[in-house]
Amino acid sequence: ETILINPKSLPLFSTQFNCFIVQSMNGLPRFKDDSDALLRRIKIIKFNHQYNDKTANKDIKEKYIKDKRLLEWILSKVIVMDFDFMTD
Numbered sequence: 001e002t003i004l005i006n007p008k009s010l011p012l013f014s015t016q017f018n019c020f021i022v023q024s025m026n027g028l029p030r031f032k033d034d035s036d037a038l039l040r041r042i043k044i045i046k047f048n049h050q051y052n053d054k055t056a057n058k059d060i061k062e063k064y065i066k067d068k069r070l071l072e073w074i075l076s077k078v079i080v081m082d083f084d085f086m087t088d
Contacts, residue, residue: 001041020079 002016031038051057064070 020075022075022078 002014004012004014006012028044
């Protein structure tokens with residue numbers, strides 16, 4: 001989607017951002033955006049499962065998060081996922 005940029009003291013210009021951001025959070029952040037512009041640009045994937053200390057895999061924080069090959073593989077799978085089927 002092309003957006004209009006209005007920098008202060010400079011001419012207007014249009015651009016298109018192509019970025020991919022993965023965030024993990026415990027709740028949705030608050031936005032001042034009262035349009036649907038933000039929601040058109042993001043995909044929210046809800047994870048309902050909770051782990052307790054006894055069943056938690058400690059390797060996730062200690063090993064997997066540092067494994068570049070694993071993280072690249074996960075990203076390659078997420079990029080091609082069909083998110084149209086997801087509902088809240």
